[in-house]
Amino acid sequence: EVLLVESGGGLIQPGGSLRLSCAASGLTVSSSYMRWVRQAPGKGLEWVSIIFARGSTYYADSVRGRFTISRDNAKNTLYLQMDSLKSEDTAVYYCARDWEDSPYYYMDVWGRGTTVTVSS
Amino acid sequence: DIQMTQSPSSLSASVGDRVTITCRASQRISSYVNWYQHKPGKAPKLLIYAASNLHSGVPSRFSGSGSGTDFTLTINSLQPEDFATYYCQHSYNTLITFGQGTRLEIK
Numbered sequence: 001e002v003l004l005v006e007s008g009g010g011l012i013q014p015g016g017s018l019r020l021s022c023a024a025s026g027l028t029v030s031s032s033y034m035r036w037v038r039q040a041p042g043k044g045l046e047w048v049s050i051i052f053a054r055g056s057t058y059y060a061d062s063v064r065g066r067f068t069i070s071r072d073n074a075k076n077t078l079y080l081q082m083d084s085l086k087s088e089d090t091a092v093y094y095c096a097r098d099w100e101d102s103p104y105y106y107m108d109v110w111g112r113g114t115t116v117t118v119s120s
Numbered sequence: 121d122i123q124m125t126q127s128p129s130s131l132s133a134s135v136g137d138r139v140t141i142t143c144r145a146s147q148r149i150s151s152y153v154n155w156y157q158h159k160p161g162k163a164p165k166l167l168i169y170a171a172s173n174l175h176s177g178v179p180s181r182f183s184g185s186g187s188g189t190d191f192t193l194t195i196n197s198l199q200p201e202d203f204a205t206y207y208c209q210h211s212y213n214t215l216i217t218f219g220q221g222t223r224l225e226i227k
Contacts (some may be wrong), residue, residue: 004163035216037164044207044218044219044220044221045156045158045164045207045209045218045221046218047215047216047217047218050214058214058215060215094163094164096164101169101170104151104152104169104170104211105211106154106166106169106170106175106211107154107156107164107166107209108166108169108175110163110164110165111163112161112162112163113163
């Protein structure tokens, strides 16, 4: 069974840092395109970041310069380092595999999410 | 960035009804549209990819169509488990965006 399990969420003060993890089983993070997507309370889904199999990374404008996506191939785990957190970063954060079915891409495996609350 | 405008934002329907959700892209994006179902506390679920392809394991009452800028998701014969929020998403480039979502509620 292919599974993604997020962890690391919690309550953090504005300006603080948090690192989210996404442990994968049944798929290889290092050879996959992996994304972080978030959902703020009462809002829709918002893409946050992607890491390609070759290691290149991209970020949404709202988090660029503050968030860093990375992976540990030995642990088969995806990470999202979140620095300089703002109240508007409060959301459920999901990791997902972005599957290539050339020329199309779609997120076919998702975790259940981890909740980040930024508040004083 | 490509904007995805989804409508309606909410919809009330009964079990057995047929419903249609639409999504309009701010530029032509061929068939680079995916549709997801999301229930509270659960992982989003892929329904349709490349505008009209049913993902493995998804019931055939779900279908998608469209190309260019206008896309639709249709659910035939609504079942109780279909009441959820639905999102379109473009995959035309790396900087993907989602529609605002359509909340499907029981009438």
